Amino acid sequence: MPELPEVETIRRSLEPLLVGHRITDTTVILPKALRGASPEELQKSVVGRTILRVDRRGKYLVLRLDGSVALVFHLRMTGRLSVKSPGEPLAKQTTLILPLDNGETFRFEDTRKFGTVDLLREGAPHAMALLGPEPLEAEWTSADLSRRAGKKRTSVKAALLDQGVVAGLGNIYVDEALHHARIHPARFAPGLTREEWERLYAAIRYVLSEGVKHRGTTRRDYRDAMGRSGEFQDRLKVYGRKGMPCMSCGQTIERRRIAGRGTHFCPVCQSAMEEDKP
DNA sequence: CTATAAACCTGCTGGC
């Protein structure tokens, strides 16, 4: 589920509910989700600490606590973060509960149990350091995109899914960006022209900012911290539209397995050209 | 390196 727009929407909805509050206890219900610490170490490290900031890096959601401690969440496919009153019944697949000093409870729930939470102390290393640039930051350029993605000897789709190329894209927004840029997902990344990289760069910024503006895409599981669905699913041009007409040219949208993922595209707007072989 | 598949889990659904 959550790609950059969804995680950013969760971050924004969580921020006013968490910042300034102290964590008063910890209950680890699914210990395998907790990495870099035992439940006892988590208890010792975060109880009594205040949440200073709620940050996002790529698809990671980061709670910065005082004392140079951070909790780093990755929601994978079905993870949810929310703040609920203690009276609310426990969701079936609750992973972690952090009661707060205002009587509310911060909860991490995850149906498929792929999601993780890392306890980060001081400036300990984290996989976040390997992420590529933030695509919505002003500093990111089309030259950086073509430099990083253009050296991947793979399809352009696989290159965009690589979090070291650019952080935060996932299957939905990659398909949408490639359609917006009119580039076939199976094209060999090093074969794109400078003009195509520029179109793709602009398309990525466009679909991600539109995604954030409409508070993410809810297909099934995704909700923000208040339990609200997103609205971008109504604006998708290709993702999940197999067999339906392209909104640009009317051609039937195709779905094929590319880079190991279900991939949606318009065979006319996104012509394969020579469809150089990866 | 790249490519592909499997693994990690659960629950929905397309197609028979």
Next chain:
DNA sequence: TGCCAGCAGGTTTATA
């Protein structure tokens, strides 16, 4: 109508 193999927004690891 009912059943169930197949598939899902993500990453990591194994294998070729």
